[in-house]
Amino acid sequence: MKRPFLFLFVMALLCSASHFSLANDGYNLWLQYQKIESPTLLPEYQKQAGHIFIPGKNATSDVIEKELRTALEAMLEIAPQFTTTPKQETTLFIGTREQLPAFTLKAINIPWEKLGTEGFSIQSINQNSQKALIITGNSDVALLYGTFEFLKLLQTQQDISTVDLTSIPKTNIRVLNHWDNPDRTVERGYAGASIWDWHRLPGHVKPQYVDYARANASIGINGTVLTNVNANAQVLTPYFLKKVATLADTFRPYGIKVYLTARFSAPIEIGGLDTADPLHPEVQKWWTEKVNEIYEYVPDFGGFLVKADSEGQPGPQNYDRTQAEGANMLAKALQPHEGIVMWRAFVYSNETPDDRAKQAYNEFKPLDGKFEDNVLVQVKNGPIDFQPREPFHPLFGAMPETPLMMEFQITQEYLGQGTHLVFLGSLFEEVLDTDTYAKGPGSTVAKVVEGSLDQHALSGMAGVSNIGTDRNWTGHLFGQANWYAFGRLAWNPDESAADIAKEWLKMTFSNDEKFIRKGKSIMLQSHEAAVNYMTPLGLHHIMGWSHHYGPGPWVTDKHRDDWTSTYYHQASEDGIGFDRTASGSNALSQYAPEVQQQYENLETCPEKYLLWFHHLPWNYEMKSGHSLWDEIALHYQKGVHQTEQMITDWKSIKTHVDDQRYQQVLDFLQIQHHEAKWWRDACLLYFQQFSQMPLPEGVTQPEFSLDHYRQYTPLFVPGI
Numbered sequence: 001m002k003r004p005f006l007f008l009f010v011m012a013l014l015c016s017a018s019h020f021s022l023a024n025d026g027y028n029l030w031l032q033y034q035k036i037e038s039p040t041l042l043p044e045y046q047k048q049a050g051h052i053f054i055p056g057k058n059a060t061s062d063v064i065e066k067e068l069r070t071a072l073e074a075m076l077e078i079a080p081q082f083t084t085t086p087k088q089e090t091t092l093f094i095g096t097r098e099q100l101p102a103f104t105l106k107a108i109n110i111p112w113e114k115l116g117t118e119g120f121s122i123q124s125i126n127q128n129s130q131k132a133l134i135i136t137g138n139s140d141v142a143l144l145y146g147t148f149e150f151l152k153l154l155q156t157q158q159d160i161s162t163v164d165l166t167s168i169p170k171t172n173i174r175v176l177n178h179w180d181n182p183d184r185t186v187e188r189g190y191a192g193a194s195i196w197d198w199h200r201l202p203g204h205v206k207p208q209y210v211d212y213a214r215a216n217a218s219i220g221i222n223g224t225v226l227t228n229v230n231a232n233a234q235v236l237t238p239y240f241l242k243k244v245a246t247l248a249d250t251f252r253p254y255g256i257k258v259y260l261t262a263r264f265s266a267p268i269e270i271g272g273l274d275t276a277d278p279l280h281p282e283v284q285k286w287w288t289e290k291v292n293e294i295y296e297y298v299p300d301f302g303g304f305l306v307k308a309d310s311e312g313q314p315g316p317q318n319y320d321r322t323q324a325e326g327a328n329m330l331a332k333a334l335q336p337h338e339g340i341v342m343w344r345a346f347v348y349s350n351e352t353p354d355d356r357a358k359q360a361y362n363e364f365k366p367l368d369g370k371f372e373d374n375v376l377v378q379v380k381n382g383p384i385d386f387q388p389r390e391p392f393h394p395l396f397g398a399m400p401e402t403p404l405m406m407e408f409q410i411t412q413e414y415l416g417q418g419t420h421l422v423f424l425g426s427l428f429e430e431v432l433d434t435d436t437y438a439k440g441p442g443s444t445v446a447k448v449v450e451g452s453l454d455q456h457a458l459s460g461m462a463g464v465s466n467i468g469t470d471r472n473w474t475g476h477l478f479g480q481a482n483w484y485a486f487g488r489l490a491w492n493p494d495e496s497a498a499d500i501a502k503e504w505l506k507m508t509f510s511n512d513e514k515f516i517r518k519g520k521s522i523m524l525q526s527h528e529a530a531v532n533y534m535t536p537l538g539l540h541h542i543m544g545w546s547h548h549y550g551p552g553p554w555v556t557d558k559h560r561d562d563w564t565s566t567y568y569h570q571a572s573e574d575g576i577g578f579d580r581t582a583s584g585s586n587a588l589s590q591y592a593p594e595v596q597q598q599y600e601n602l603e604t605c606p607e608k609y610l611l612w613f614h615h616l617p618w619n620y621e622m623k624s625g626h627s628l629w630d631e632i633a634l635h636y637q638k639g640v641h642q643t644e645q646m647i648t649d650w651k652s653i654k655t656h657v658d659d660q661r662y663q664q665v666l667d668f669l670q671i672q673h674h675e676a677k678w679w680r681d682a683c684l685l686y687f688q689q690f691s692q693m694p695l696p697e698g699v700t701q702p703e704f705s706l707d708h709y710r711q712y713t714p715l716f717v718p719g720i
């Protein structure tokens with residue numbers, strides 16, 4: 001190499017190694033493992049983590065060792081020594097009850113029974129006048145979870161000298177749902193192509209699969225549904241199963257099981273039968289054999305996720321059978337292998353003229369208690385479809401005999417897709433904390449989902465993934481926070497969104513206090529901001545046709561009414577909003593009496609749900625004293641202001657973020673601000689046709705005419 005080039009090469013190396021490197025593409029997610037700079041914490045951590053006892057010798061303990069090596073070298077600049085027999089200098093012990101040396105067991109106090117198979121404890125003890133730290137649990141995977149927690153303590157710069165913590169997951173199935181198709185397109189995916197490179201599997205195992213498993217394990221996710229709910233039967237053929245087996249082998253050391261979506265008509269499409277009737281013995285036999293075959297490829301296969309009788313998908317209704325009959329057929333085939341069925345409640349009909357918000361309840365409520373024990377009914381958080389804000393789904397609390405699994409959407413189909421910063425921790429928390437009153441006050445959605453309200457052995461949470469081939473995994477850097485928040489809330493639905501935001505910021509960017517304060521403020525107001533500039537005061541489903549990007553309150557006259565905007569906002573000269581009280585669709589009757597009373601009464605209905613449940617005149621007087629029209633307009637304006645504030649806040653913490661990630665977030669915030677104005681102007685001009693009222697003071701006059709917005713059609717929007 002010639003001299004000037006050598007110089008440049010060395011400079012480039014130095015830059016990439018320095019703390020504030022110019023290039024950080026976000027690939028390492030929240031596992032950044034930045035060097036600990038604190039002069040007090042660094043020596044303490046170095047002392048604690050220098051000599052590690054880890055007796056297990058298997059794929060998971062290898063993973064633990066590797067993670068510790070990577071993390072400690074980066075954070076503490078030490079090369080930790082590992083030993084399988086305790087030594088005098090050992091200060092960190094990682095083992096199950098059977099593996100830990102007797103003297104450590106005497107010093108700790110662990111609720112072994114309660115830990116189950118996945119819970120873990122981390123305790124600090126005094127040993128030979130030095131501190132020792134014990135990470136323990138009842139399984140290798142529990143030790144892995146404990147190790148990630150330990151690393152998090154360092155990443156977030158906690159005092160570990162007196163640590164005594166126990167963490168037990170409150171749900172047992174914590175899965176990502178990938179809406180990934182075999183051709184690598186991702187339905188509602190905004191971060192590139194599918195990470196599953198089916199064509200090159202099983203021959204090539206991308207390093208990204210391993211990092212995917214690491215990231216998920218670090219937040220307690222223990223399952224992945226590899227394929228789209230709009231399912232392709234081919235994924236159940238040996239051609240694909242070989243590929244699935246390779247992914248399962250890769251994920252196994254990280255405690256992650258694979259699941260597949262089962263297309264209900266698979267017996268016809270790939271089985272050569274002429275029916276898929278769940279009560280037909282040939283169909284039952286076909287599924288039993290298919291399931292047995294899958295377990296030959298994947299001995300710990302998790303089970304199936306099924307979308308049936310919804311948006312054109314085949315299902316038991318095709319044979320006049322119930323959802324329970326459909327689910328139970330698959331459940332029985334899976335029972336000998338301890339597999340489960342996650343049967344989606346997202347069922348609504350083209351032909352039923354009833355309010356779409358009511359249909360899942362009408363279909364499923366009568367089936368309570370009729371499902372096999374290994375079936376979970378998977379319910380979206382709200383009764384329509386992942387809108388910026390929805391009240392909780394009325395099925396939560398209404399099916400005490402059936403374990404209900406939460407389905408959140410991490411990918412931001414209706415929340416700015418790949419360009420808007422919207423921290424979904426706040427949305428998830430709002431839903432989980434809501435009281436269903438199913439068994440009196442305190443019967444929160446979280447308790448239903450945890451299974452604690454009705455003592456269910458099975459419980460779970462699913463998140464529709466936002467992951468793709470983009471280098472930073474999620475397109476928007478802050479999309480990573482939504483993946484993170486999902487995992488943390490699936491583990492513990494009672495966790496606070498603010499705490500999650502804080503720890504994510506620390507692990508991903510910096511522990512600096514000012515940075516955290518501003519970063520948190522951006523994140524915690526971002527969901528409300530999006531609701532304000534998209535669908536304030538209970539408005540919903542008014543986005544662009546089909547691709548769902550941007551505003552489309554004018555969408556009308558399509559082949560089904562309940563896919564149009566005019567069906568949902570009902571705007572006319574006399575007012576706006578969907579009447580779901582007794583004088584309207586009466587969807588409110590599906591909730592417990594306490595909820596009904598609260599929401600039907602205009603005095604007590606939270607204004608954030610007002611137009612979800614009520615149709616009101618434009619001059620209706622709001623609590624603020626403003627007319628409804630003014631209040632709507634002011635909310636849109638506020639949303640735009642909030643996006644401006646987010647930009648100002650982000651700029652103020654520039655010095656704490658590396659250039660690459662800083663710039664990407666800034667660019668996206670600017671797109672978001674621009675689009676917030678687009679939403680405001682398009683919606684206000686459209687609704688103004690009916691209200692016939694001027695924009696109140698403080699609301700900016702729209703830049704263009706309504707026609708301009710109506711005619712603007714975004715092209716090639718991803719993720720359709």
Ligand code: BDP
Pocket residue numbers: 187188229230307311346385386413
């Ligand atoms: C809607 C999406 C559609 C999904 C459907 C579902 O627009 O792409 O297939 O939900 O959840 O939100 O099945």
